[in-house]
Amino acid sequence: MSLLKSDIKQIVDLVGREGAMFALEKSKKINTKALIDLARSIGLNPKTKDSKKNISTQIVQEVDKRIGKSLNELKEMSKDDLILYFEKLECHQDEVIELLKNIDLKSQVKTNKALIEFAAVQISSLGIFERLSNHEGKKLSDQASLIDNSKDNQQIKSDKKS
Numbered sequence: 001m002s003l004l005k006s007d008i009k010q011i012v013d014l015v016g017r018e019g020a021m022f023a024l025e026k027s028k029k030i031n032t033k034a035l036i037d038l039a040r041s042i043g044l045n046p047k048t049k050d051s052k053k054n055i056s057t058q059i060v061q062e063v064d065k066r067i068g069k070s071l072n073e074l075k076e077m078s079k080d081d082l083i084l085y086f087e088k089l090e091c092h093q094d095e096v097i098e099l100l101k102n103i104d105l106k107s108q109v110k111t112n113k114a115l116i117e118f119a120a121v122q123i124s125s126l127g128i129f130e131r132l133s134n135h136e137g138k139k140l141s142d143q144a145s146l147i148d149n150s151k152d153n154q155q156i157k158s159d160k161k162s
Contacts, residue, residue, distance in 0.1 A: 001029050003038040008063040017064050017092060024056035035059060066091050067099060074099075075127030082120035091116065099123075 011020040024030060035055040039046045042062055046055045066089040067074075074082060086096065093112050096119045103126060 001031075001034055003030065003034055005038070005042050005063055008038070008059055012060060012064050017060055020060045020064075021053075021056050024059065025053045061092075061094060064092070065095060067095055071099070071102065071123075074123050075130060077124065077127070079117075079120045079124040082124055083116055086116040086120065 008020065008024075011023060015023060024035065032052050032055065035052060036046050036048065036050075039055055039059050039062075042059070044058050044062055046058060050058075067086075068089075069085070074085075077085065091112075093115055096112075096115050100119055100122065103122070
């Protein structure tokens with residue numbers, strides 16, 4: 001049986017994320033090869049030795065991704081805007097955790113609400129830090145340029161005196 005990404009999306013819409021994972025794993029009509037083929041068609045790279053459950057989980061998580069903004073776009077947002085964005089999308093914990101892993105942060109929070117707040121604080125802070133460091137880097141570069149110009153002017157003045 002051949003599966004498409006749209007088929008999985010319909011299953012997720014009907015029975016939810018966990019229901020879709022369970023349905024794919026337990027289906028007698030969908031074998032591991034069909035799941036591997038689908039996974040590869042949506043950009044995943046499962047191993048042929050992966051379990052049907054593992055491949056099903058990967059597929060459903062990929063198909064049901066809700067965060068549509070890049071990390072750079074997220075870093076431009078304030079903490080409150082990030083919380084609203086994540087809540088509006090009804091992000092799943094595993095998607096937020098994956099986002100945090102991409103920026104080398106690990107969370108120990110238990111609830112989705114606490115996880116969203118933690119992610120919002122971390123991403124917003126990272127964005128502020130990057131903007132400040134870029135601003136400071138430009139400021140330091142400008143100062144270095146002024147110092148160099150000042151040294152050149154002093155050299156010209158001393159050359160004129162000689």
